[in-house]
Every structure is written in structure tokens, then in C-alpha cells.
Amino acid sequence: MSESNSKSSLRPRFCPQCGAALVTGYDGERERRGCRHCGWIYDPSPIVEVIAVIEHSDGRIVRLHDDQMPLPHDQLRWGEAPDEAAVRVAAMATGLRLSDPRFLGFIQTRDTSDADCFVLTFCYVLQSEGQPPMVAGAELARLREMPQRAGERERYALDAYRAWLDRH
Numbered sequence: 282m283s284e285s286n287s288k289s290s291l292r293p294r295f296c297p298q299c300g301a302a303l304v305t306g307y308d309g310e311r312e313r314r315g316c317r318h319c320g321w322i323y324d325p326s327p328i329v330e331v332i333a334v335i336e337h338s339d340g341r342i343v344r345l346h347d348d349q350m351p352l353p354h355d356q357l358r359w360g361e362a363p364d365e366a367a368v369r370v371a372a373m374a375t376g377l378r379l380s381d382p383r384f385l386g387f388i389q390t391r392d393t394s395d396a397d398c399f400v401l402t403f404c405y406v407l408q409s410e411g412q413p414p415m416v417a418g419a420e421l422a423r424l425r426e427m428p429q430r431a432g433e434r435e436r437y438a439l440d441a442y443r444a445w446l447d448r449h
């Protein structure tokens with residue numbers, strides 16, 4: 282069974298309060314799954330992930346060789362603080378020693394494999410220490426050299442990083 286199938290099978294089809302079939306509708310603000318009869322709303326648990334913008338001392342940042350996902354990212358582990366996760370994720374993707382994670386902001390997006398689920402992404406900027414002996418698949422790039430085709434979360438992280446630079 283694929284991941285998306287197993288997730289979809291967890292999605293309730295009937296209202297736990299009155300038993301009516303659930304529908305996906307627009308509540309005036311956003312799309313939600315819920316019950317037209319009694320008003321019960323299905324709130325899925327978010328997938329929580331972190332994205333890391335890794336800043337080198339010369340002002341360049343780490344770009345991964347993936348135009349959709351040019352920044353290191355991964356899901357949060359149980360018991361892990363988001364800033365710890367950012368350091369782990371960034372170190373795993375690059376082999377760099379990293380310090381000083383600073384929170385840039387967060388974004389909620391739809392899960393591409395299940396429209397009822399959503400992803401909560403915490404974005405951090407980190408400093409790389411020393412010269413990078415970086416792994417294959419990662420390089421240093423100017424902010425303007427980051428790919429235009431980056432995904433929604435990556436674009437948000439880069440915009441939040443730009444705003445952070447303006448304040449520092």
C-alpha cells in the first residue's frame with residue numbers, strides 16, 4: 282500500500298457525531314472536510330517539517346541540486362525541537378558544521394498526496410562554520426541564483442530569509 286493510500290484510509294468518511302457522510306466544502310475562509318448536518322469539522326494532524334537556509338560567511342547560501350526543493354528539509358522527529366531539527370537536517374544534507382539557528386517563520390501548505398492533510402513547515406537560517414567540505418549535490422549560491430521553479434514552501438523560506446536580511 283502506498284503512503285498516500287494509507288493516509289487516505291485514515292480520513293473519516295462519516296461524521297463521528299451524527300453518522301452523516303462527510304463532505305469537503307468551502308467555509309468562507311478555506312476548504313474543510315466536515316458534516317453538513319451537525320457542523321462537525323475534520324481537523325487532520327499536520328505533517329511537521331523544517332526547512333534550513335544555510336548561510337556561509339561570504340553571504341552565499343547552500344543550494345541543493347533539486348530545482349523544486351533547493352533547500353534542505355525533513356520532517357520533525359518525535360521529541361525534537363524545531364531548531365534542533367533544522368541543524369540535523371542541514372548537517373545531513375551538506376556535511377557542514379552548523380550553528381546559531383534563527384527562526385524565520387512558518388507556513389502551512391496542503392499535502393500534495395492528500396488534499397485533506399496539511400504540512401506545517403518551520404523555516405530557519407543557520408550559519409555554516411569554516412570552509413565547506415560539502416557533499417555531492419550541494420553547492421554555494423547567491424540568493425538571486427536560487428531556482429525560480431522552487432516549491433511553495435521553499436519560496437516562502439527564501440522570502441522570509443530576504444526579510445530577515447533586511448532587518449540584520
Ligand SMILES: [Zn+2]
Nearest residue numbers: 296299316319
Ligand atoms: Zn454530523
